[in-house]
Amino acid sequence: MLSRVKGLSRHFTEESLRSYLLDRSARRADGCLIVRGYGSRRDVHQKVAGRAWAHIAAFAVFIGGYDPDLDVDQRCGVPDCIEPSHLRQVSRAENCRDRRRNDKCRNGHDREIDEATGKYRRVCRACNREAQRRWRDRQSAEVARARATFGR
Incomplete structure (x- = not known):
């Protein structure tokens, strides 16, 4: 056994x-x-x-x-x-x-209910929006550094 x-x-x-x-x-x-x-x-x-x-x-x-x-x-x-x-x-x-889904994401935002399934959305929209903003900021800073380096 x-x-x-x-x-x-x-x-x-x-x-x-x-x-x-x-x-x-x-x-x-x-x-x-x-x-x-x-x-x-x-x-x-x-x-x-x-x-x-x-x-x-x-x-x-x-x-x-x-x-x-x-x-x-x-x-x-x-x-x-x-x-x-x-x-x-x-x-x-x-x-x-x-399994129980939490009504808040790990960053404390309220989870939204998906209209198609009636369950909490898997991805928090507020966290996703913040992550995309941080990514765009990093990309624009990288482009600005590259332009400064190559003189454009």
Whole structure:
């Protein structure tokens, strides 16, 4: 069973991996079992036990029946949660469909809704407009330098 988990160190047995994951995790007030992986960042998917994703290893150990062709999804939406009741296996299409799009872009602009699909636009128009303005400014400065260099 554990041999199907990609990146998992081979020296783990089911029992040793179970105790390893429980030793590296802490329970939150909302019921999530948060694992502490190799990195220092929180609220992202964590790698443990070799190079395996913690939520996939937890699914294989705590629940069993892991199918590598399906994605392991957290129902709670917390990426570093390994609580067995929050884990489920779904198809890639269903996993992508369940993702939540933010109503603001990474620069804080409000996202517009695309009239054709009824969903948020993938590209923020304000960010795109600013990026194009910066590109035009760089291009005009480069042309001005070239003209000054060659005397036109």
